[in-house]
Amino acid sequence: MDIKPDKHEKMETRASRKKKSVIGFFNVCKFYGESDAIVDVSFTISKDDFALITGPSGAGKSTVIRIIYMGETISSGSVIVDGMNLLRITRPQVPLLRRKIGVIFQDFKLIPSKTVFGNVALVLEAAGVRSKNIIHDKVMSVLETVGIGDRAASYPPTLSGGEQQRVAVARAMVGEPKIILADEPTASLDPEAADAIYQLLQDVHARGTTVVVTTHDLNLLEKGGTRVIHLKSGRMVSIVNQDVWNGL
Amino acid sequence: MDIKPDKHEKMETRASRKKKSVIGFFNVCKFYGESDAIVDVSFTISKDDFALITGPSGAGKSTVIRIIYMGETISSGSVIVDGMNLLRITRPQVPLLRRKIGVIFQDFKLIPSKTVFGNVALVLEAAGVRSKNIIHDKVMSVLETVGIGDRAASYPPTLSGGEQQRVAVARAMVGEPKIILADEPTASLDPEAADAIYQLLQDVHARGTTVVVTTHDLNLLEKGGTRVIHLKSGRMVSIVNQDVWNGL
Amino acid sequence: MISYFKRALSDFIRHRFLHGVCTATIALSVFIISAFTLFFVNAGALMNTWQKGIRVIAYLEPGVNQGARKALIQRIKAFDGVEDVVFISRQKAFSWLKKEIGRQSSLLEGLEDNPLPDSLEIKISRSALNVKDIEYLASRIKTFNAVNGVEYARKWLARFKGVYDLFRITGIILVTMVFIAIMFIVANTIRLILFSRREEIEITRIIGADEEFIRNPFYIEAAMLGFLGGITGITLLFISFALSMPTISPSGILPFFTIRFIPPAAGIAIVISSVIVSWMGCYFSIRRFLHM
Amino acid sequence: MISYFKRALSDFIRHRFLHGVCTATIALSVFIISAFTLFFVNAGALMNTWQKGIRVIAYLEPGVNQGARKALIQRIKAFDGVEDVVFISRQKAFSWLKKEIGRQSSLLEGLEDNPLPDSLEIKISRSALNVKDIEYLASRIKTFNAVNGVEYARKWLARFKGVYDLFRITGIILVTMVFIAIMFIVANTIRLILFSRREEIEITRIIGADEEFIRNPFYIEAAMLGFLGGITGITLLFISFALSMPTISPSGILPFFTIRFIPPAAGIAIVISSVIVSWMGCYFSIRRFLHM
């Protein structure tokens, strides 16, 4: 816990000789008052990873996600995301970091007073896209992809749980981010819809996006990712590099 | 759709010769503008049922739940809950109906500014329980049962998704209602915690509570209930009376 | 009822920010309304000091003896609106006239005899300050035998009266309008509180709470807001008053008049109004949110 | 920038309720502040009509001829604060005196000769209404050879001046205090809007919006609220004014004075202030919500 960020950065550099790592956690701890959400967690996720973070309820999965998009600051350790040390980041850099990341929030975080279209379009507007046409086309195509193109004009509170989750998925993908963080992206979905979303995530992964999914869905775990990180009570239980494991 | 409530009530009486039915849907439709959430749905659930409502995302499962606790009014047909015709109910009777029903909402619906304890205690306070001690004991015991007794003083936004869901379960059970409506009560939970909650629901069912669970969790479906209602696009696909089916 | 109070109190603390902002708004509203009360009360008092100057002079016939005079004074004193009657001898009147004419008093030196009559100065009580009443009074006094003629500052009186009335009417209209405006502002603020808490209200309702259970704490909270805001507003005014008095007083050159703070009764009335207005704001707003 | 405007406009419509309540509050605030502007402007104008009566009388030495008199008038007119100088012959003055003394004019009948001197009536321009200036002016005029003495209503002037000053100072203090109070009320209301929308702000931020993107629409909305509220408030005042004029005017018995609505320039200034205050309210409140 006394290891300085510089040291981590060096470790990072060494690690990336083989594989370009996009997300790196080094001895990260996150405390809330007396309780700890994350204790001494270290892992790296490379650019071409499809990482799964798993563990029981309250294990710290969402906390890891929140730390990556800077929804939460860490108590100790250091975190590197796409080459940026999150401890050293300046305030104006935060939005730039976040635009590289698409997040599917566990509680969706849709704006109730904006339509589905408006919610998804906001990502592009915030990223500085000015053209109405480009926004319209991109948003509608991603809404079609997740299967709720017909609800574009609805407001989130009028959608079913699964529909809201699909809007959240659409919003995370519309900006074509480098990294997608999916916090239980299929919890509210029936197996069929869940499969479709999972397939979608694999498609974007195939196109070069780093994907991090938290899940307690056994099916998802069985399908496997390239790297599976198992947490319990905020501590690391295991990291499995699926490709290495398969090669055993 | 032209069938009058009276007729249903008669049907209801006839049906209850064999089994006391607690919830009855008779040709129920629910339209939102042009789209329909529920079309011509009829079923009954008896007092000793553990009913499962299943179907893909957007099938109308939550809508059925909302209709039962009068979170939504129906467009046509009639609904009877615990002997009350919901079309004929007066405004002051609504809270009385709701106190008979414990609902686990799909989106939890916890009050963010109240502690976990306060959220759960509110049900008892609203039901007119005055004694601080009784409230404290009941709330703490139900929080222990769902496994979050140690988080009683926390606020919902500081809980993980699964912890929030367990608070929602606790709140639905604390008032010892006649009927428990559980809208995807284990969606945010890992298999172990989900099993525990499912076991809990079976325990209260065993103690005489009518339980209605919506789910797309295949595990839950495999474990089965006494009655499985399958919806798709707002229409009934099937009703299976598990006991009869098993007896085939 | 006690449980409602407890819930209201814990709500109050829980929603510190909302209630803080709302209390501030109410306090400022009370401040405004009571600042104007302060202004109009003092301006009214100032005008009253002017009005003291209003009197009717009755000139007596020459040779009215002391007995007849005293009887006359008694009879005039019996009239409504007469505060006091003072006898002014012709000698006194003459010396006053000399003073009044001032520089030109030399012109009176040519007179070997005092041409002025004896007179009675009739002070009008403040409550009767009304042009018509005074005219009527004057006409009645004129009918007495011992009275030769009656005089009063008819023109000045009419003019002053006009200004005084205008001031009073505009004051009343203004304070009423401001009061109504303030009422809406307070109601609006409470409406925003309810709006921010609509989700909480909705959740409380669907877990089986009846309207009374939901409403009562809001009513109590609104009354508390009104009370706190009222007290704070008046305190604020008092502080501003105390701070600005040094600026006002010395420049005022008004030794005959001291500015006073609003009377305690008015202060209490304002706090009570504040409580009532807040309560009513809550009453009307909550219906909207309870039936949505 | 245009896109911010579009977003602000759609936000405005989307949050109808919030913005409606807020506009109402601003409108009422503007109403209050402009009602008081209306009051003080008119009260000031009314006081000015009184002040017209203030003049200095210079008594001339006997036997000053017409030429010397005209030269004197020119020299006096050259002083600062002198509006006009009128010659009053001793005959005219004597007939006025008779009128003034009224009933007792019989006492002047004993005089075979007019003892009054010729005089000059010096009208003071309104801007120079200041006891010290007038005293100074009087002392300067006294030094002329042709002038025998100077007279003016020193006591009345001092008293009127005191009241006028008191009125002006309290007016300024009051309107300033109310303005500050109103500013806080408007800021508070905007703060409540931001509070109700904090979730939306938070979500917008975590999907990668920068502060400018979040803030600008709020600023534009606040300015729009201020503008709408300002216009509405002044319209409201105008309607109230039009409605209450019939009540005030006839009773007023003030034919020499007409109550006027606030001048257009003041109206525009008030609307602009309303926009600025709303904008500032937003500016200071949004920091709280953006850094929480």
Ligand SMILES: Nc1ncnc2c1ncn2[C@@H]1O[C@H](COP(=O)(O)OP(=O)(O)OP(=O)(O)O)[C@@H](O)[C@H]1O
């Ligand atoms: N703001 C907070 N304040 C206090 N404790 C917190 C806060 N946020 C999270 N925690 C605690 O940290 C622990 C980890 O939370 P986290 O949300 O990461 O769990 P999770 O693995 O996502 O669980 P789930 O599967 O239930 O969503 C939990 O016990 C949670 O209560």
Ligand SMILES: Nc1ncnc2c1ncn2[C@@H]1O[C@H](COP(=O)(O)OP(=O)(O)OP(=O)(O)O)[C@@H](O)[C@H]1O
């Ligand atoms: N207030 C509303 N206005 C318009 N449409 C609505 C509203 N509420 C629900 N719907 C629509 O009705 C349909 C059924 O919704 P419901 O929430 O019952 O689905 P569900 O079966 O619970 O799905 P999920 O498993 O995704 O939660 C959905 O298509 C939904 O979009």
Ligand SMILES: [Mg+2]
């Ligand atoms: Mg989580």
Ligand SMILES: [Mg+2]
């Ligand atoms: Mg649902």
